[in-house]
Amino acid sequence: MFKWRSDRKQAEEHKSHSLNVDELKKQLEEELASCSDISFRTIKKDGKKILTSFLSSLIDKSSLDEFILQSLQTNFSKSMTVEEVAQILPIAQLSASNQLKEIVESIIEGSVYIYVEGEPCGLLANVSKTAERSLEKAETEALVYGPKISFTESLPINVNILRSNVKDANLCFEDIEVSTRVKARIKIVYIKDIADPSNVETFRQRISNLKVDYLPDTTVLGQLIENNSWSVFPQLMTTELPDRISIGLLSGKVAVLMDRSPAALYGPTPFFTFFESTEDIYMRWNMAFFLRMLRLSAIFLSVLLTPAYVSVLTYHYEVIPSPLLVSLGQSRANVPFPPVFEALLLEFIIEMLREAGARLPTKVGQTMGIVGGIVIGQAAVDAGFTSNILIIIIALSALGSFTTPSYLMGTAIRIIRFPIIIAAGFWGGIGIMVAFCFFMIHLLKLDSLGRPYLSPAYPLRISDLGYSMFRYPLKYLSKRPVTNQPIDNDRFPFKKAKEKKDVDE
Structure with a gap:
């Protein structure tokens, strides 16, 4: 027997050994001693045991009963392996693990750990259920024209909203985890053939280098990754409007979504961007x-x-x-x-x-x-x-x-x-x-x-003035803002947009 630790090398050296169900239960109880809602369910058949462990306050109990416990009881056999368990469970998010630290972190996030006695590893099944509010109107950014829907605290819902707004195969979502004590799930969002790779890399590097114990919101994230934290002026913009993010992505900007945050962060955002409204x-x-x-x-x-x-x-x-x-x-x-x-x-x-x-x-x-x-x-x-x-x-x-x-x-x-x-x-x-x-x-x-924060006024970029300080007719905005340094600079053919068409054409 060996004690499962976060050291992967040691786990690999002892991979041929297995762990007793009672001993695993004892280790999890020690690690999660402060969690009063830790629960275990043991299934026995023909002298073989399967242990399921979870936090009852974080999981969807109907999914646990229907998709995990019922499937295991129906198909359980003495010769069952962890691979066979993975095949019979009708759950999309499954992963194998034998690292105690990883198991504990996943249980805290709402996963169920399934361990077949005698196997070198177990399965983590994501059946989490979190409190979420329904889609509502934006509270801090009131609009007269345009979509009224706002982001919520649910990261999957926010991703779904952006996917619905920007139906582009090149829309990318990069996952990053930040924080040393409380993990924060973050997604960097950009359109691959439009966004400047240096902007994406700047976001990626600054977020990856963060060493903090807790990130409550994207507004805090923005303060941590901006260049001058002493300035009273914000250097990155937060918004609860999905259409503002969609417009920004199509102009070459990069956005950041975070789980449990109802606002998205995006940039680069020069000074005059803060005076723009989507109604414009x-x-x-x-x-x-x-x-x-x-x-x-x-x-x-x-x-x-x-x-x-x-x-x-x-x-x-x-x-x-x-x-x-x-x-x-x-x-x-x-x-x-x-x-x-x-x-x-x-x-x-x-x-x-x-x-x-x-x-x-x-x-x-x-x-x-x-x-x-x-x-x-x-x-x-x-x-x-x-x-x-x-x-x-x-x-x-x-x-x-x-x-x-x-x-x-x-x-x-x-x-x-x-x-x-x-x-x-x-x-x-x-x-x-x-x-x-x-x-x-x-x-x-x-x-x-x-x-530059005062772009396009300094350095002067006349072509970008129609996107920031002024507002030109849409048919003259055929180029994306130079400030964002987009890869694909053309939005649509300018000559084609200027052509006047008859009604019968």
Whole structure:
């Protein structure tokens, strides 16, 4: 007899020996002593035994009874071998193993271990049953046009959704396991004849090199594999929309799915990608062009509007028109604080209201945001803590940050307002320019999977502008974005798309 260990060499040296059923049961009980739901079922016939071991909370009990126990009891014979057991079990996912560590890990994942006494190895049958929610609408990325379905926490369901969306024989799913204590099942997704191999290899290498005890979600995975973890700006995008991933795959991007995560990670994702919405494709090009310009303008105003107010009232009164200067003076007559403190106070209140509304139940949160904003704003003006004009400016800045389709980028925009406001309070317009230039230099230094973060604005790629900053008519988007470095650069023949066809053709 020998004790089954994770050392494969030792197991091979003792492969001719077999293990007693009672001894195997004792070893599994020792390894899974903390699992109160560990169960064993022994089948005896003509002096020979078959042991099945499993965690009752993780398996589908009907599959265990119908496909495993019933098949074994019906076909069990004294001369039965492990190969014959594998042939009679109507289960697709079967694998042989005699490594104790592998057996324990598989049982924890929902497999049943079947061991025929006297055989050098046993069988692992996957009959796991996990709690899964049904397909629902996307919660964090609301849409008017386009598919509303979102990813779930089930990896097989997410793979099925992508397979249904992208019915391409070259769609690849690579399996990777990460974590040393709790295994995380991850799939790298790409289209083989479109995606740049260097992007795929970058994802593969960075994920394979991870040494962590637990990965709860793709958002955590993205933080671990991005280049600059100190930056407030996200360098890889997470989404719960399958059609966004499908569009990205067909443009040459690479995606990552993870079990128990309702969001997918994909890249490369430059800065302007975070301001794109899938609705931009389903709308007419001129409407989508207008909305993209509106989002970019709103973000620009969100970042600079409040700092400009602080700067002008502190150092640059001469730039204010005389009629407006009078109303500003009357509005701030009862405010005892300097403009920078007044602005920071209101920004802080707005962020508290936003966070409180997000954490409360949906209906209560909406009421809290509306009523709280009105009541606190009016009370602050009456108490002389702030002016009416600043409340309008703060509200416009908050609205501008909410136009961003990406929640992470919207939060980053709100965060960088605070240092720019402080710089405006200390040095006025010069402080705004210094802070703005600092963030621009920071963005120029960032990259996403080795691709420039400000692409296609820098370096300038005119052909890619229609996919990011602007939106061209679809018939002019015959080439895939150069930023992704796709292998197959052509989406469709440009000359054929421009041909005008008669109705009777």
